[in-house]
Amino acid sequence: MEITVDQMYRIENKGHDMGFLKKFMMENAGAASVRRLVDKLGSVESKHILIFVGLGNNGGDGLVMARHLAGYGAKVTVMLLGTPEKIKTEESNWNWSILQKMPSVKLTTGDSFNFDFKPDVIVDGILGTGISGEIREPYASAINFINEIDCYKFAVDVPSGLDPQTGETANICTKCDMTVTFHKMKQGIPKRKDLTGELYVEKIGIPPEAEEGIL
Numbered sequence: 001m002e003i004t005v006d007q008m009y010r011i012e013n014k015g016h017d018m019g020f021l022k023k024f025m026m027e028n029a030g031a032a033s034v035r036r037l038v039d040k041l042g043s044v045e046s047k048h049i050l051i052f053v054g055l056g057n058n059g060g061d062g063l064v065m066a067r068h069l070a071g072y073g074a075k076v077t078v079m080l081l082g083t084p085e086k087i088k089t090e091e092s093n094w095n096w097s098i099l100q101k102m103p104s105v106k107l108t109t110g111d112s113f114n115f116d117f118k119p120d121v122i123v124d125g126i127l128g129t130g131i132s133g134e135i136r137e138p139y140a141s142a143i144n145f146i147n148e149i150d151c152y153k154f155a156v157d158v159p160s161g162l163d164p165q166t167g168e169t170a171n172i173c174t175k176c177d178m179t180v181t182f183h184k185m186k187q188g189i190p191k192r193k194d195l196t197g198e199l200y201v202e203k204i205g206i207p208p209e210a211e212e213g214i215l
């Protein structure tokens with residue numbers, strides 16, 4: 001069953017109000033994404049993984065992935081597209097503060113993408129269901145950078161720039177090899193397999209009762 005983006009937000013909020021907090025949904029989203037990635041690649045040990053994170057909860061899922069991937073022995077670099085004070089939600093902030101205590105993960109911020117390594121994998125945690133309008137900077141430059149590099153590309157929830165409701169793209173959009181979306185498929189995503197690559201839906205622990213009155 002495919003659902004709308006509006007239904008997804010309402011289910012998420014209802015689950016949160018039931019006490020299954022968004023930070024737990026985010027944890028499960030990031031963990032499920034890493035499991036899919038590790039299943040696909042076999043091992044990520046010693047692989048250079050570059051994770052682009054936006055300031056919303058799509059970025060928060062990317063921060064969770066950074067912690068899990070470090071646990072699998074990957075060399076993880078996080079590129080936060082903005083300054084830490086601008087991180088929008090409590091759950092993303094919480095995950096950022098954990099990474100600040102983890103020297104195994106390199107944290108970078110800003111809009112200059114001069115890395116001293118060639119990534120084996122890029123994780124796109126820039127924009128998810130919160131996208132609106134044309135892509136603004138520095139997100140636009142990050143999306144262009146991702147599309148110009150030759151490596152394996154993983155999209156968190158939806159390739160950034162793709163509207164998960166309509167399947168239409170903004171001015172630019174990442175082209176990925178795998179996309180993992182959460183809870184249930186959103187209507188626009190499967191229309192664009194050319195951008196998502198392999199597409200999976202993962203449960204993130206939201207009680208089915210949170211759908212009552214919404215689906």
Ligand SMILES: NC(=O)C1=CN([C@@H]2O[C@H](COP(=O)(O)OP(=O)(O)OC[C@H]3O[C@@H](n4cnc5c(N)ncnc54)[C@H](O)[C@@H]3O)[C@@H](O)[C@H]2O)[C@H](O)CC1
Nearest residue numbers: 012025026056057058127128129130131132134135136157
């Ligand atoms: N489905 C679930 O139950 C869960 C989903 N999770 C993840 O959360 C994101 C949605 O998070 P949200 O904070 O609502 O939105 P985004 O991260 O997509 O974007 C937020 C932020 O981005 C800015 N923005 C919007 N449009 C543009 C644009 N065109 N150019 C530049 N910047 C833009 C704007 O400021 C927004 O505030 C979902 O996709 C999942 O990945 C949860 O982690 C767990 C539960």
Ligand SMILES: [K+]
Nearest residue numbers: 124127158160
């Ligand atoms: K994304």
